[in-house]
Amino acid sequence: xxxxxxxxxxxxxxxxxxxxxxxxAKELGVDIVFVGKTDIIENELKKHVYPSEKISIAHxxxxxxxxxxxxKAVRSKKDSSIVVAANMLKNGEGDVLLSMGNTGALLAAGxxxxxxxxxxxxxxxxxxxxSARGAKMLIDAGANxxxxxxxxxxxxxxxxxxxxxxxxxxxxxxxxxSNGEEEGKGDELTKETFPLMKQAPLNFIGxxxxxxxxxxxxxxxxxxxxxxxxxxxxxxxxxxxVSRELKTMFMGSLLTKLGALFVMNGIKGFxxxxxxxxxxGAPLLGTKKPVIKGHGSSDAKAVYNAVRQAKRFVxxxxxxxxxxxxx
Amino acid sequence: xxxxxxxxxxxxxxxxxxxxxxxxAKELGVDIVFVGKTDIIENELKKHVYPSEKISIAHxxxxxxxxxxxxKAVRSKKDSSIVVAANMLKNGEGDVLLSMGNTGALLAAGxxxxxxxxxxxxxxxxxxxxSARGAKMLIDAGANxxxxxxxxxxxxxxxxxxxxxxxxxxxxxxxxxSNGEEEGKGDELTKETFPLMKQAPLNFIGxxxxxxxxxxxxxxxxxxxxxxxxxxxxxxxxxxxVSRELKTMFMGSLLTKLGALFVMNGIKGFxxxxxxxxxxGAPLLGTKKPVIKGHGSSDAKAVYNAVRQAKRFVxxxxxxxxxxxxx
Numbered sequence: 245x246x247x248x249x250x251x252x253x254x255x256x257x258x259x260x261x262x263x264x265x266x267x268x269a270k271e272l273g274v275d276i277v278f279v280g281k282t283d284i285i286e287n288e289l290k291k292h293v294y295p296s297e298k299i300s301i302a303h304x305x306x307x308x309x310x311x312x313x314x315x316k317a318v319r320s321k322k323d324s325s326i327v328v329a330a331n332m333l334k335n336g337e338g339d340v341l342l343s344m345g346n347t348g349a350l351l352a353a354g355x356x357x358x359x360x361x362x363x364x365x366x367x368x369x370x371x372x373x374x375s376a377r378g379a380k381m382l383i384d385a386g387a388n389x390x391x392x393x394x395x396x397x398x399x400x401x402x403x404x405x406x407x408x409x410x411x412x413x414x415x416x417x418x419x420x421x422s423n424g425e426e427e428g429k430g431d432e433l434t435k436e437t438f439p440l441m442k443q444a445p446l447n448f449i450g451x452x453x454x455x456x457x458x459x460x461x462x463x464x465x466x467x468x469x470x471x472x473x474x475x476x477x478x479x480x481x482x483x484x485x486v487s488r489e490l491k492t493m494f495m496g497s498l499l500t501k502l503g504a505l506f507v508m509n510g511i512k513g514f515x516x517x518x519x520x521x522x523x524x525g526a527p528l529l530g531t532k533k534p535v536i537k538g539h540g541s542s543d544a545k546a547v548y549n550a551v552r553q554a555k556r557f558v559x560x561x562x563x564x565x566x567x568x569x570x571x
Numbered sequence: 572x573x574x575x576x577x578x579x580x581x582x583x584x585x586x587x588x589x590x591x592x593x594x595x596a597k598e599l600g601v602d603i604v605f606v607g608k609t610d611i612i613e614n615e616l617k618k619h620v621y622p623s624e625k626i627s628i629a630h631x632x633x634x635x636x637x638x639x640x641x642x643k644a645v646r647s648k649k650d651s652s653i654v655v656a657a658n659m660l661k662n663g664e665g666d667v668l669l670s671m672g673n674t675g676a677l678l679a680a681g682x683x684x685x686x687x688x689x690x691x692x693x694x695x696x697x698x699x700x701x702s703a704r705g706a707k708m709l710i711d712a713g714a715n716x717x718x719x720x721x722x723x724x725x726x727x728x729x730x731x732x733x734x735x736x737x738x739x740x741x742x743x744x745x746x747x748x749s750n751g752e753e754e755g756k757g758d759e760l761t762k763e764t765f766p767l768m769k770q771a772p773l774n775f776i777g778x779x780x781x782x783x784x785x786x787x788x789x790x791x792x793x794x795x796x797x798x799x800x801x802x803x804x805x806x807x808x809x810x811x812x813v814s815r816e817l818k819t820m821f822m823g824s825l826l827t828k829l830g831a832l833f834v835m836n837g838i839k840g841f842x843x844x845x846x847x848x849x850x851x852g853a854p855l856l857g858t859k860k861p862v863i864k865g866h867g868s869s870d871a872k873a874v875y876n877a878v879r880q881a882k883r884f885v886x887x888x889x890x891x892x893x894x895x896x897x898x
Contacts (some may be wrong), residue, residue, distance in 0.1 A: 313755075376812050386750060389758040423800035425714060428640075431716040431797040454804025458812040470758040471801060473750035474794075477781025478802055482809050486786040489844070493837030500837055506830025510820035517816070564795050 247554055248338035251280035251288075252307040252325040253345020255522040255541045261344060262288045264547025269298040271548075274555055277338055279304050279329040284338030302337075304328040307345070310540070314348030318356055327351055329463075330357040333533050340554040342525065344547065352530045353386050354535045361563065363570040366391070368399045369469070369537060370406060371476055372523040375460025379523050381407055381416075382457070382465045387528070396420070396466050397444050402529040402566050403464035404446060407564035410527075410553070419452030419462030421471060427451065430476035433468065445569070476563035483518055524553030529566065534558055574881050575665035578607035578615075579634040579652040579767050580672020582868045587673060589615045591874025595626040598875075601882055604665055606631050606656040628662075631655040634672070637867070641675030644681055647784035653677055657684035660860050669852065669876065671865035678714050681855045681862045688890065690897040692719070694857030695726045696796070696864060697733060698803055699850040702787025706850050708734055708743075709784070709792045710877065713800035714855070720764040723747070723793050724771050729856040735855075736889035737880070746779030746789030750797060760795065768793075782885070799864060810845055834891040851880030856893065861885055 246356045249265045251258045258280060265276045266289070275298045282303045289299070304325040308317045312488055316329055326343055330353035333341045341358075343350045353368065360367055368384035383403040388395060400418045407416035420441055422430040427438060441448045452462050455476060467475070490511075494504035504511070516522060524546075525538035534557045538550040576592045578585045585607060593616070594605045602625050605612045608628045616626070631652040635644040645654055653670055657680035660668045668685075670677045678696065687694055695711035710730040715722060727745045734743035748767055749757040754765060755858040756778055768775045779789050784802060794802070817838075821831035831838070843849060851873075852865035861884045 250629075376815070389750060421801060423716060423797050431795075434797075454801040454806070455808030455811075457805050458809040467801075468758075470750050471798060472760075474748060474781040474798060475801060475805055478784050478805050479781070479809060481780075481782030482785040482806060484782075486813055489703075489841050493841055495833060496837055500834045503830040503832065503834040507821060507834070508822055509826045510827055514816050514820055 245555060245558055246275040246277060246338040247330045247551055248277050248279060248332050248341045249547075249551070250325045250329050250341070250343035250345050251278040251285050252304070253343045254538065256423060257344065258284055258288045258544055260544045260547050261291065263544035264542070265551065266292045266294045266299065267544065267548045268551035269294055272552060272555055274551065275299070277302050277332070279332070280307070280325045281305065283563070289380050302328060302332060304316055308349040310346050312346065312349070313323045314346060315352045315356070317346070317347050318352040324358050326353050327357065329356065333535070338535040339558045340537045342538055342554050344461050344540055344542045344548055347386065347537055347540075351528060354531045358531045358533050358535060359571065361530055361532055361567045363567065364402070364530035365398055366395045367528055369400065369526050370403055370529050371472075371526040373457065373476070374481060374518045374523065375458050377460030380460045380463055380465060383477050383529065384467065384469040384478060385526060386469045388469040390470070391433065391468035393433065396433070396437045396468065397440045398530070398570055400441060400444065400446050400448070400466045400570050401466060403466065405562050405565045405569065406527060406529060407463050409565060410556050410561035413463050413537050415447045416444045416463035417449045418464045418466060418540065419449050419456060421465055421467035421475070422451035422453065425451050425453060443484065485546065487515070525550040527557060532563070532565060572623055572882060573602040573604060573665040574878055575604050575606060575656045575659050575767070576874075576878070577652045577656050577668070577670035577672055578605040578612050579631070579863070580670045581865065583705065583870055584671065585611055585615045587803065587869055587871045587874050590619065590871035591869070592878065593619045593621045593626065594871065594875045595878035596621055599882055601878065601880060603655045603660070604629050607634065607652045608632065610843055622778070629655060633675040637673050641673060642679045645679040652853045653680050654684065657681065658863070661685050665794050667861040667863065669863045669865055669874075669877055669881050671867055671869045674713065674864055674867075676709045677862065677864050678855060681858045685858045687858050688857055688859055688894045688897065689708075690894065691729070691857035692725055694855055696853050697730055697856050698799075698853040699852065700784065700803070700806060701845045702785050706738065706790060707787045707790055709794070709799050709803060710756060710856070711794065711795045711796040711799045712803050712853060715796040717797070718760065718795035719744030720760065720767050720796060721763045723795065724767045725857070727768060727771065727773050727775070727791060727793045728896050730793065732889050732892045732896065733854060733856060734790050736887035736892060737883050740790050743777045743790035745773045745791045745793060746776050746783060746822070748792055748794035748802070749780065751780035752778050752780060790861070814842070842855045849854060849876060852877040854884060859890070877888070
């Protein structure tokens with residue numbers, strides 16, 4: 245299996261993608277092809293010892309930064325790392341694409357270059373979020389700001405297939421994100437979606453609310469990409485503020501530092517549970533071949549976990565499963 | 572000043588509303604009228620020592636529970652505590668109404684009985700949320716699930732007036748909740764709202780994202796009530812999960828318990844900063860007289876703080892200010 249990694253994307257590129265990719269090549273039995281400027285990648289690779297037969301480079305002269313207009317950049321920058329990587333995926337020069345770069349550009353490349361599965365109206369970005377009951381999926385986490393009821397139903401179907409095939413959840417529960425649990429609650433979109441969800445081949449548990457995100461009430465939380473993006477960033481933002489506050493609290497005095505020592509293991513366990521890096525990246529569901537968006541701030545460990553997830557994504561065969569269930 | 576308290580609403584009624592109300596009568600120099608079943612209120616009042624001239628009872632034979640359809644219940648249950656209380660407010664038998672009960676019913680009573688300020692298209696529920704930079708306002712937190720751009724602009728105006736008049740923030744900053752900071756980001760609603768916000772008499776700082784909720788980037792965060800409700804409940808849910816996890820962590824062993832002792836003051840400070848009870852209730856903005864929704868799970872302390880806030884709301888004179896600025 246060959247993993248295509250955009251070596252130029254993300255806050256810590258090229259260091260993190262390359263370190264994480266090299267580790268994956270050594271430990272996960274996968275081949276890696278790094279896409280980006282050859283000289284930069286070669287320089288970075290010199291820092292590592294690795295099995296050279298498992299690692300290769302595909303040259304891309306430029307890159308798409310986070311500040312560029314995604315669809316326009318994908319159309320015009322044919323030699324950017326994301327576009328080159330997406331074309332390689334399309335042409336079978338790799339089995340799955342992982343990028344930590346510009347989210348919009350990766351989505352556009354997925355849509356315009358890799359292409360939609362026939363029957364899928366809108367591919368969606370699916371993020372795994374930590375919760376009190378383990379990793380749960382939020383779909384759509386930002387690919388489609390304006391959705392129709394049929395889109396949301398497909399998000400539920402694709403998300404269920406992923407949670408079953410890749411995350412090994414038997415009969416994943418699906419909840420529709422709303423402003424109240426009762427069937428009558430919601431905005432126009434979710435009110436129209438509710439009856440369709442009930443009829444769809446889903447383990448639908450009805451409306452869920454914001455409080456269910458961290459409680460982990462549903463395995464798959466369905467919403468449009470605007471609401472999903474707001475939820476995702478609210479949770480991330482709250483996580484980083486809480487982390488920071490706890491740190492300040494523990495570093496306050498000699499006594500609190502001593503206290504912190506005693507609770508260190510617990511804190512580590514808690515942080516690990518809430519750490520996005522443990523959960524790999526966000527799969528784009530609905531494209532003909534697997535595409536994964538790694539977190540922009542991914543370090544090498546997060547990249548490594550995203551590669552592990554990419555491998556499971558390919559092995560699971562869920563793309564065929566999605567194609568069968570969205571026709 | 573007379574505060575009308577719905578003694579029957581909330582998870583801890585009648586104990587919490589009455590204990591909190593009595594404390595407020597003693598310490599804040601306000602008169603309190605408790606609305607609900609006379610015998611129940613009298614029984615509860617027996618537990619307290621209080622200045623009897625500052626406390627009175629208005630009888631309401633029934634109540635609206637959390638499971639009733641709000642608008643219908645308000646129309647049909649004329650003798651419910653919320654409806655009796657709203658009529659008292661309308662008729663000048665009190666200066667402000669505070670209820671911890673059914674949110675929808677309170678909103679409906681505010682709209683149907685107390686009435687909109689002329690010029691206000693839609694009253695909105697405004698919640699104060701803790702953040703790294705202190706209390707910030709989320710408006711609309713759930714009154715209006717489907718909004719138009721003009722509604723959001725008015726939410727920004729009303730929220731700014733409240734933050735200035737009641738929370739004493741000079742030139743409150745206003746952010747439009749979206750899925751990205753750039754001007755072009757958003758769904759149909761927020762894209763149409765953005766240019767109107769720019770023209771409005773607001774200290775508008777542009778789009779904000781979910782991560783800005785806890786960072787406290789804007790004093791007033793504007794969104795429709797569907798998105799606002801999802802944000803509010805996501806934050807609340809995350810707060811309670813984090814609290815629970817930390818508790819489990821600290822109570823894990825003798826050693827961690829000892830450690831927890833050393834950091835106890837810090838934890839208390841952190842919890843206080845993140846505690847909704849410190850922030851009072853959620854004002855309904857846009858009605859002719861002040862209405863405040865206290866948190867359903869309010870204890871006596873939260874009720875007391877909500878009364879303190881209700882008093883400031885009345886004294887601030889911001890209802891006239893809103894009327895002047897929404898014509």
